[in-house]
Amino acid sequence: AQRVTQPEKLLSVFKGAPVELKCNYSYSGSPELFWYVQYSRQRLQLLLRHISRESIKGFTADLNKGETSFHLKKPFAQEEDSAMYYCALSLLTGGGNKLTFGTGTQLKVEL
Amino acid sequence: KAGVTQTPRYLIKTRGQQVTLSCSPISGHRSVSWYQQTPGQGLQFLFEYFSETQRNKGNFPGRFSGRQFSNSRSEMNVSTLELGDSALYLCASSVQGDGTEAFFGQGTRLTVV
Numbered sequence: 001a002q003r004v005t006q007p008e009k010l011l012s013v014f015k016g017a018p019v020e021l022k023c024n025y026s027y028s029g030s031p032e033l034f035w036y037v038q039y040s041r042q043r044l045q046l047l048l049r050h051i052s053r054e055s056i057k058g059f060t061a062d063l064n065k066g067e068t069s070f071h072l073k074k075p076f077a078q079e080e081d082s083a084m085y086y087c088a089l090s091l092l093t094g095g096g097n098k099l100t101f102g103t104g105t106q107l108k109v110e111l
Numbered sequence: 112k113a114g115v116t117q118t119p120r121y122l123i124k125t126r127g128q129q130v131t132l133s134c135s136p137i138s139g140h141r142s143v144s145w146y147q148q149t150p151g152q153g154l155q156f157l158f159e160y161f162s163e164t165q166r167n168k169g170n171f172p173g174r175f176s177g178r179q180f181s182n183s184r185s186e187m188n189v190s191t192l193e194l195g196d197s198a199l200y201l202c203a204s205s206v207q208g209d210g211t212e213a214f215f216g217q218g219t220r221l222t223v224v
Contacts, residue, residue: 045214098144101154101155
């Protein structure tokens with residue numbers, strides 16, 4: 001069974017500092033990895049997915065199959081980045097649209 | 112275009128009662144998934160419907176059921192409510208296929224007393 005681990009419940013950084021939100025997964029097949037974000041009082045929304053290789057709002061994430069990781073990074077944190085971040089996994093084939101989520105990391109960007 | 116709409120937004124029920132939650136997906140989306148979100152367990156997958164058929168099911172008891180209509184709207188039903196069913200229930204819709212982007216609704220906050 002697939003599993004997603006986000007080791008940090010809370011990550012606090014200063015504005016302008018680099019950010020790295022950790023995500024590790026366990027699945028032997030070919031997963032699709034996502035980062036979802038939930039800003040205060042807003043709905044859960046997709047931030048980025050590994051297959052598109054985009055940079056959204058300055059965030060990037062690289063899939064490392066050797067380390068089974070999909071860490072989210074941003075070189076310079078902004079106050080508006082404060083939110084709850086969830087790493088999620090889906091199967092590329094045969095899995096439908098079932099997402100397995102990590103427990104989430106609350107990012108707090110301090111001035 | 113309109114996003115995923117869930118109704119009602121808030122619900123208070125008594126133990127033993129049953130409840131039905133509704134989800135209207137984004138137009139053109141054929142896949143609807145349901146998730147339960149609690150502080151202790153986080154986001155957990157309940158089930159997914161695609162073209163009126165249940166395609167995936169999570170590890171929840173049979174009291175949790177759902178269905179999807181021909182217009183892709185979906186309902187989720189919980190029978191014989193327990194205190195532990197208190198949670199935020201999220202619905203997500205996707206175009207189709209495997210591993211596609213899910214768009215989430217605002218959720219229905221269910222409180223069981």
